[in-house]
Amino acid sequence: MRTEERRVDDAVIDCSREIPYWADARPFPRTVEHPLFYSQAEIERARTRVARHDWAKQYRDDQIAKIEESGILSMGAEEIRGEIFEQVTFPLPRCPVDRGQRSWRENFWTWSVADRHHVHCETCSSSLPGAEHEPTGEIEVIGPAGGLVKYAFWEDEDGTRYFFNSFVQFYRQKWVIDLAPKLARSYVLTQDATFARKAAVIVARLAEVYPNYPVHGFGKGFGSADKQGYYKNSFYRDTPFPFVSSRWANFAVGPYVDAAYVYEIAQVYDLISDSGVFEALARECGRDVKAEIERDLLYEAARHTLEVDRRLTNYQGRFIMAMGLVGRLLGEQDFVAEAWEVYTALVDNSFHYDGFWCENTLNYFNMIVGSVLDVPHVMGGTGGIDVLGERPIVPRIYDCPLGLHSPQGETLPVNDTWSSTLRPGAPGLRSMAKFVEAADELTGANRIQVARPEFALFRRSSEASRAVDETELQALVPDNYLLPGVGDAVLGIGRTPNAVRTTLYFGPWAGHHHYDTLGMSLFGCGHELLSDIGYTWSLYRPWVNSAASHNTVVVDGREQSQASGRLLSYKPASPTQVGMISAEASAAFESSTVYTRTMLLVPTGSDSGYTVDLFEVEGGGTHDYLLHGSADFDQSIRTDLSLSETDEELTGIPDGAAYSYISNVRGGDPGDSCKITFEGEGTQVDVHILGAEGDRLLLGRGPSVRRAKDADHRLDEFSYPVVCWRKQGGKSRFLAVIENHQGEPVIERVQLVARGGSEVAVLVGEGDRTRVILVNSSGEGARVALPDGRSVELVGRAGVIHEGDGESVLEIIEGSRLALDGEAVDQVGGYEGCVLDVVGDISGQPGESRLVVDVDLPRDGSLNGKVMFVSRPKGPESAYMIQDVAEAEGRSAVNLEGIPRFVRGRSEIVSGERGRFESKVELPMKSTYRGCLVSVGGETGTIIGVEGRGTVVVDSEVDYSRNVGVAFEIFATSRGDQFRILV
Ligand SMILES: [Zn+2]
Ligand SMILES: [Zn+2]
Structure with missing residues (x-):
């Protein structure tokens, strides 16, 4: 339950706590045997692997090299302790120089140890704080342990306060803390106590300062921070604490930050626990350091985590991992039970029946499933839970999105998924490797070489001689794919980087969803050619989320509803077989009664083919079939039509579904049929429009967003062509044939040979070959006469007649009969x-x-x-x-x-x-x-x-x-x- 957020806002902010968390706890340290995170057997196997395999030796050497480069080995204990502060850390409200919207987000900033007292603004290249940012005031905060801590700020003329120290200290502290796991693992692999000693100093210092860290943060959701445009920190005293708050460094403004950090630090404590360094530290300072770490850091952070507003979100992995591990390390069965309850609640309630995460985006799949990937190991093992036995779906949950990757190894940018153009380093096929490896460890399969060196070193039971490479992963990506629960379908031919893919999305509404029902996208020639932009945090998010920026049909210029679609048919394509995907979402718009898309992918080579796209819509008055070019590179549109300027025709529509973002609109009469071509980067996408008599064709430019990399002031620099094929009258059948190519196209001519009640027949001429493609999305078949007088009959949803070399081959895509004059193919139509x-x-x-x-x-x-x-x-x-x-x-x-x-x-x-x-x-x-x-x-x-x-x-x-x-x-x-x- 979310309660009213109460924040303390007095001159002296009092976040003190009357009774310590550990008042009623059993004594510390606990008698649990260490190491537990990795077993002694796993550690010994890791040591032999380091001696045997280059990848393992490389892993160890990299850890040590990073430690040596950092200079921490020559830092004294006091110097290390001096990088871990009594103050908590939080973002600047925004950049005080450029004052950009949302410029508090961490991707706008860089910091390096070479200049550890400043942070660099990526937008305006300022180094902050500058000489003009001398503190103008300070606030005083009493922490939960009763200590009074000062926070200096500089105030601008608007009264906005910038806590530069807090901002810079975030980076400094994180830099030191992030060295701790490297030190602990280096100790484990080398048994050199020097590493353990440094790690122990860091962990012990954290245990000193943590009990007085007050809860702070933005409080409301990230969306509110984005809308507000700047960050404002608040301190909190009363439970339950708001979702977006923490005690530990809350820079990314996320929930469960304490859990995320304590999960890492608990591992460090466990791995060096038997090294003797804590006992040595204790002798030097005269305090029981182990007891303090267990009580004031691990136990306290876990107890705090239980006081944060709890929901089933993509952040819950932090909660599960921390409560599970700390619970086991401290012998606190209640913590383990809390972790297991949240984990099973998540697995049972937050994944589609096909295994995919409830939010249809690879980003959030990566985030949540990546964060719980090690649950079977952390909660399992000796004395633990048989996670796979309890939930056999787990390996499926790990690798089911393999098929949602392009032939270039990019994630399909459906809904809020980062494209690597907008976010270099965004999850792609490479990020799937760890999921495959972890799934294999559970099932006993062994599909790839090393994905996560640390996992492979300690957890992997099969031997591997080298790191995984991209081709191994590419071989696991199916060319055709269907996730019927989440509603993603891919038709493809071939597996080369140039291979063609046509996608369709029809799934149910959930978090991070766009108004994209029955939206398609096209990959080929090594590029994403017809784009769905994906995720953005920029000001143009309303455009990116709207139906108008998707390759779908807009009714009466309005926004789509949140209605689910339904799969009608799916058949994979191949170099020798036509594929088909058909889905409907009749309630996609308030006024729609029919909204059905049927796409066939017709092969023309080992990795090429064209899409026959039939989109049927009824209800409302104006139907706009929309195609958008590539969001990754510059494209122009070529057409023989005579066009004139007509911005009004698009933007003049009331209740526009984000049409106001489209500009430079030119309109023309497409005649009965016409061809338009998207051109750029040596690629062409021909769109043959059929049955367009009396329609309007509107060509404009829309913001393509990705290349602006979320910098608001650059959004208007990048655009892509937008094609709008408009039909009036409330009952439309859009039929297009879409072919991508480099050099000459295969398709030479396209002809609509029949358009009956609900069937269509298209004749495609490809050099000395022709194909007749029959579709009736209702499955009721077709009976048509070809231009040469021959008759064709289909019983079913789709069929293709391939003709060449004096031969006719009849292929039923879905149905029971296809006949050409006297010749016929029959099959059982279904069961x-x-x-x-x-x-x-x-x-x-x-x-x-x-x-x-x-x-x-x-x-x-x-x-x-x-x-x-x-x-x-x-x-x-x-x-x-x-x-x-x-x-x-x-x-x-x-x-x-x-x-x-x-x-x-x-x-x-x-x-x-x-x-x-x-x-x-x-x-x-x-x-x-x-x-x-x-x-x-x-x-x-x-x-x-x-x-x-x-x-x-x-x-x-x-x-x-x-x-x-x-x-x-x-x-x-x-x-x-x-x-x-x-x-
Ligand atoms: Zn700046
Ligand atoms: Zn989208």
């Missing part, structure tokens, strides 16, 4: 039936995922990789990928790929009434729960919706006040559900 049994987490077998059905399915492998749609009469439809079909007691049993989960939420009821109850933890996946079942104490009801963060409304007369303290499970698939498999 449907009823689910007889569900085997998986819902039946107490969390390592399996199997549906037993009442229809005899082929067991020859022909259904492997196909999608199985499972639905309830009023419930949500789930799409599962088939791994294989087996037999179970005479029935067909479908094993599902990637162990999808049937349980989608699980916790305990804390309060209830008739037809509704409140969950003990928030339910981040709540937008996917409507129509799901919820089981409480053997009774099952259907969820109508979720209110607030976790109040479940059930279509049931049950009085849930009788179930307080009882566990509940939310699930979508059960016995009796209907299924269909499309082939």
Whole structure:
């Protein structure tokens, strides 16, 4: 529960605490045996690896080299202690020279040990504090331990206070503290007590100052700090402390900073605990240093962490790791239990049924899953919890986003995902290596060489002779990929860096989401060619988040709703096979009734192909099919159309969905069909527009944002072409053929040969080859006459006739029949039936995922990789990928790929009434729960919706006040559900 934030704002700020945290604790130090973080056996194996493998020796040598370079080995104990301050540290409100918005964010600053008393502003190149920033005043703060500490500030003419000391001290202190883990690991690997001694001085000094560190921070969320444009620090005395506050260095303005630091420092303490250096320090100062560290630092930081407002966010890993490790090191079972409760709550409630993190972004996947990657080791091992046994989904959670990477190894920039153009060093395919390695350690696989040297050195059970390289990772990235729960699909051909990829996003709304339903993007020729900008913290975030900046259709110039889409069909592409993805989101706009996109990827070579894009929309009046160029480089648009200036046509629309960001608009009449080309960096993207009679084509420029690297004053320097194909009348069918190429295109001509009730047929001429592509997104087939008089018939959703060398090859993409004059191909169009049994987490077998059905399915492998749609009469439809079909007691049993989960939420009821109850933890996946079942104490009801963060409304007369303290499970698939498999 979030309470009203109360901050202390008197002349002397009193954050004192009456009773120390440890008043009722058992005595310190505890009798736990060290080392525990790494076992003695792991440490000994690491030492042999250092002798045996170059990568391991390199790791040790790098640690030592960094220590030697730092100069800490020649610093005396007092000098080291002098870099760890009595004051807490926090950001400047902004740069006092350029006064940029949000310039308190850490990416605007650099610091180096060579000039340790100044910080450098990246925006205006100022070195701060300057000579003009002599302190003009100071505040006094009484810390929790009762000590009074002064903080000097300089005030500008607006009355804004800049605590330069606090700012610079953050960097100085962090520099020293970050050396501690290196020192501890160097000690472990070399057994040279010099390293341990330095680390001990750092940890002991932290234990001296920490008890008097007052809670401070921004208090509200980061978003509020961004909107406000500058940072204002507050001090807090009363619990629970706000989410964005800490006692320890709160520079990044994040929650659980104390937990993050104490997790590192607890490792240091543990690894050097048996070195004898603490006993030596104790003799010198006459105090029990171990007792002080355990009590005043580890125990106190853990107890403080329990007082911070708790939620199920992407920051929770810090809480879990710190409470888990400190709990084990101090023998505090309550801490371990808190860590386990939050971890299981997260795993059970915050991941989609396909295994992906609830926020559809690689950034936040990296952040949260990266932070809990070592839970099985920190909470497991001797005397610990069997994490994999309890949650077999864990390895899947680690590596399921492998398929969300481009052939260049970039993350697909869906939603709030940093592109490496905007943020060099943003997570890319390289950052997936640690997830793969950690997953392999759990499953016993051994797919790659060393990803994280420290992990590989101590934890990895398989031997590896070198560091992982990019090609090993690239080999693990599938060319086609579907995550049906989060709603990401990739069609691709080939695996070279130049390979083509077409993506589509249709998933449910969650944190960090954009208005991007049925948005696509295109990769090819070694580039991202049609972009989704991704994450930005700049002023143009409203544009970046809006439907108008996505490659989708905007209705009446309005913003999209937050409605979920639904998968209709998916078939992977290959150099010899046409792929297809189809999805719909009929409620994407308030006025829309049909909103369906069907894309085929037609191969033209081993890593090339073109996209046939059919976008059908009904409802509202004006429909704008939008394409945006590359956000990574300069592109221009080439077209033969005659165009005239017409900014008004776009920006004149009321309620504009961020159209006001588009400028230099020229408009023209596309005729029946036309071609426009995006050109730049030696690449071309041809867009053949078909069936455009009476439409308008509007070409403009929009901010491409990424290259401004989040500097607001540079946002207008970079733009990309925006194409808007506008249809009026409220019922539209956009049909485009999109081909990227370097040099000559494969496509020579494109012709719309038929446009019936709901079917389309396109003839594509490619040199001496032609293809006829038939699509009916409803799956009802097509019957058309070709220009040469031949007749074509499709029963199903899509088919392609490939013609060349006097031969016609008929390919059914999805359906049961494709015929050309007398020639025909027939196949079983699909299967449907009823689910007889569900085997998986819902039946107490969390390592399996199997549906037993009442229809005899082929067991020859022909259904492997196909999608199985499972639905309830009023419930949500789930799409599962088939791994294989087996037999179970005479029935067909479908094993599902990637162990999808049937349980989608699980916790305990804390309060209830008739037809509704409140969950003990928030339910981040709540937008996917409507129509799901919820089981409480053997009774099952259907969820109508979720209110607030976790109040479940059930279509049931049950009085849930009788179930307080009882566990509940939310699930979508059960016995009796209907299924269909499309082939
Ligand atoms: Zn500046
Ligand atoms: Zn986006």
